Amino acid sequence: MPIDFENITDHTGVRIYNFDAAKNVDEDDLNEIKKLMQKKHFICFKNQKLDEDSLINFCRNFGNLESYPEKNKTKKNIQIFNVANISADGEHLNENDPRVVLQKNNSRWHTDSSYRFYPALYSLLFGKETLPKEASGGQTQFSNMLLAYKSLPEDIKEKLKPLHQVHSYNDIRRLEPSLPELTIDEKRNFPPVTHPLIRVHPDRAMEKSLFFTSNTSLEIGGMSFKEGKELHSWLVNFISNEEFYLTHEWELNDLIMWDNRVLLHRVLPYDYSKYRRAMIRGTIEGTKPVYGPFSQIN
Numbered sequence: 195m196p197i198d199f200e201n202i203t204d205h206t207g208v209r210i211y212n213f214d215a216a217k218n219v220d221e222d223d224l225n226e227i228k229k230l231m232q233k234k235h236f237i238c239f240k241n242q243k244l245d246e247d248s249l250i251n252f253c254r255n256f257g258n259l260e261s262y263p264e265k266n267k268t269k270k271n272i273q274i275f276n277v278a279n280i281s282a283d284g285e286h287l288n289e290n291d292p293r294v295v296l297q298k299n300n301s302r303w304h305t306d307s308s309y310r311f312y313p314a315l316y317s318l319l320f321g322k323e324t325l326p327k328e329a330s331g332g333q334t335q336f337s338n339m340l341l342a343y344k345s346l347p348e349d350i351k352e353k354l355k356p357l358h359q360v361h362s363y364n365d366i367r368r369l370e371p372s373l374p375e376l377t378i379d380e381k382r383n384f385p386p387v388t389h390p391l392i393r394v395h396p397d398r399a400m401e402k403s404l405f406f407t408s409n410t411s412l413e414i415g416g417m418s419f420k421e422g423k424e425l426h427s428w429l430v431n432f433i434s435n436e437e438f439y440l441t442h443e444w445e446l447n448d449l450i451m452w453d454n455r456v457l458l459h460r461v462l463p464y465d466y467s468k469y470r471r472a473m474i475r476g477t478i479e480g481t482k483p484v485y486g487p488f489s490q491i492n
């Protein structure tokens with residue numbers, strides 16, 4: 195049966211009802227999913243039945259999975275990232291627990307793994323426990339950076355062209371000082387990297403998009419610290435625009451998948467002590483650095 199989808203917004207996202215990600219995927223379906231990702235950057239597969247192993251199996255259709263530096267993130271697989279305010283054993287964690295502090299940091303705009311030299315391609319997030327309907331917050335919100343780039347004034351596009359941002363896993367501690375220090379190995383594995391502010395998309399005829407994050411640093415490089423902070427704030431304000439948004443209202447057993455090369459995302463804050471929110475994420479490893487306007491691609 196062909197995959198049946200509905201568009202979520204004109205620019206971003208489709209919803210699919212008649213698909214089981216826990217089964218082996220045939221080639222036609224896989225091609226269809228890849229085409230939809232290329233075109234709409236986000237898919238929500240409704241009513242899935244997944245655990246860590248079956249999520250990993252589904253993810254492998256799209257490439258290798260990243261593994262994660264922090265210990266105790268998950269139950270058994272190092273490739274699964276617990277996006278949760280509960281522990282891998284199901285305990286509702288205190289608001290000051292580092293695992294919850296990391297969740298709070300995710301309410302800043304970001305793409306997954308921007309601190310890696312090859313940042314993540316796709317993320318696949320499965321909602322195991324979602325907030326009740328009456329709760330406020332907890333949505334995952336996306337902003338489309340192809341659209342944001344197109345909407346930039348020409349003089350700003352020129353200004354941004356040569357600029358980079360430093361992305362550092364360790365520097366999350368500048369934003370969230372209560373996080374424990376990384377081990378020497380973790381620091382060695384993830385040294386700071388820089389990525390261009392304007393990136394080009396290899397699957398979309400090198401179409402340009404904006405690329406920056408707010409969860410690892412709050413300034414742009416190549417200028418004074420003060421100017422770098424001001425430019426960063428200007429960019430946050432610019433992309434925080436409903437015209438670029440897709441806001442995912444979670445329902446239990448949704449599996450969402452997005453292209454980190456196009457969409458920034460954040461979780462909308464919720465009452466972390468009152469509600470449980472638990473998702474597991476598989477992340478498809480990037481295979482290329484972030485190409486910018488001056489990259490030698492061929």
Ligand SMILES: [Fe+2]
Nearest residue numbers: 300305306459
């Ligand atoms: Fe994220």
